[in-house]
Amino acid sequence: MAKTDFFRGRRLRQTATMRALVRETVLRPEDLIQPYFVAEGDRHASRPIGSMPGQHQLGLEALTARVSQAVDNGLHAVMLFGIPESKDPQGSQAYAPEGIVQEAVRRLKAAVPELTVITDVCLCEFTSHGHCGLVDGQQVLNDPTLELLAATAVSHAEAGADIVAPSDMMDGRVQAIRLALDTAGFQQTPIMSYAVKYASAFYGPFREAAESAPQFGDRKTYQMDPSNAREGLREAEADTAEGADFLMVKPALAYLDILSQLRQRSTLPLAAYHVSGEYSLIKAAAQQGWIDEQAVALESLTSIKRAGADLILTYFAEQALDWLS
Template sequence: MNSFVRHRTLRSSEGLRSLVREHAWSVKDLVLPLFVQEGLKGKEEISAMPGIYHFGLDEFRREIHEISQLGIPGILLFGIPGHKDDQCTSAYDENGIVQQAIRVAKQENPDLVVMTDVCLCQYNPTGHCGIVRDGKIVNDESLTLIAKTALSHALAGADVVAPSDMMDGRIAAIRSALEEHQLHDVAILSYAVKYASAFYGPFREAAHSAPAFGDRRTYQMDPANSREALREAMSDVEEGADMLMVKPALSYMDVTRTIRDSFDLPVATYNVSAEYSMVKAAAQRGWIDERAIVSEMLVSFKRAGADFIITYHAKDAAVWWKQQG
């Protein structure tokens, strides 16, 4: 009898490795975040995120065509309005930039899954995700506007609304608004577990949403906590969420696994801006093999339990996927 096990036997050829491989990603797992800016013509690259752009509606239409040709099944829309005010009126304007972009995307490709980020930060002069009163972000008053924003996205044709504000009770408020308007087929993807992370840095430039004062730690989660993630996710499930998200992805794979093991709803993870920018910066220096690094990251998110991955790498990854046949 052998005194040791030959584990290497099943690694001896690519054919064997492929047959016994436990996890894989495909282009069908990917959702691409897109930034649409009111009043912009063409597109402008976001300096902190090489290869990612602010799109005017004209160039956005062409981008949707390209995404569709690559086989990417879904997008997550962020809007950059031309006007901000204390009541965040551009967020729920039926002719707001996101609402217009939804209609453009659906005209270009009716089968594309259009998800929308639902938050007030881009539309609020303070850059905070809720209404501000006397220097504090107030929860309950914010829910009305958050639900109103989600409803406006749904009425414009969004398939999925994704509230990212982290106000308590937002899922219940949105579900009630959707039900009241008979929008039974619009899904809610909750940013159920969203940490107050340093990995969002480049996104602040992308979304023009840096807080004017303080930070977001009174409503986003403490990075040190994992049990709290279960409480957050449970509340959203009970309030009517259809899917759950963990954000960021790379440093929180343990949390993704915990959520996956605890709930039977689909789970997404968001491979956020700094995670993307770090890879891009190192690749531009020639320090890493970008394709190999991104592929390894994507399979790790699947291994952790993500059903789909929101990532700025989606277009590159889709090209690589096609190349490997």
């Protein structure tokens, strides 16, 4: 018998069933969270977002109908972003009891009680200056912002949110939110912290969708420098110590190394946000006929899970439910 001295990896790739048998990473519908933009005003509105094909600013009725359909198709969780009709320097509609996010939470929990509703906790969509915290001149204030973020999280929990997710990147906000939730009687409400959130160029389409572009400066004094890895691990450690129940890395594809390192260090559930720019790049190339949209999207999402994510926030979630069925 002839002896070979090389590895025959192809033995396990011969058929689709063989490849499935030895597949190491499996993407499931349960892994996916679909973000939605809910807008105040016309409750039946469904306004296409130009830079994010397939995504819309949705009125309350349109949101409920679309989410209900997605749940029927296998969606388990959503992330809500609110777009108010009026904004002010304090972002008061973020924590108003009858604010657009609070109303959306109540409607979704009434329509589809089994759905996990996660709410983004930040001020940027609600402030007239577009920053994630209170400002004094050109400076974004950290500590005075914490009270408003905590009030926002409590108002979401009161409306019925299952998980609150602070994305602002103010120091100490997880601790402030945990204390406020516990004091208000929401000890069982988990916090999904945007723990490692970079000042990324991939957010451009989102800022159109959420109408949240800063009116001056940028967010580099509070979001992280894309060049830094160890700093991200410190941020994650701090949020864990402050009481976070989930940690998130954002963006996802450009920061898979960070996600992988964090997976090696943390036992908490990890989420990764496949952000608007990462979504829109695939959509744009697919519209030009340059790539196979389904194949590239699923390969991208699988890479995020392979790197260590337990949960993936992605604008492809609705489509992926069809692709995975």
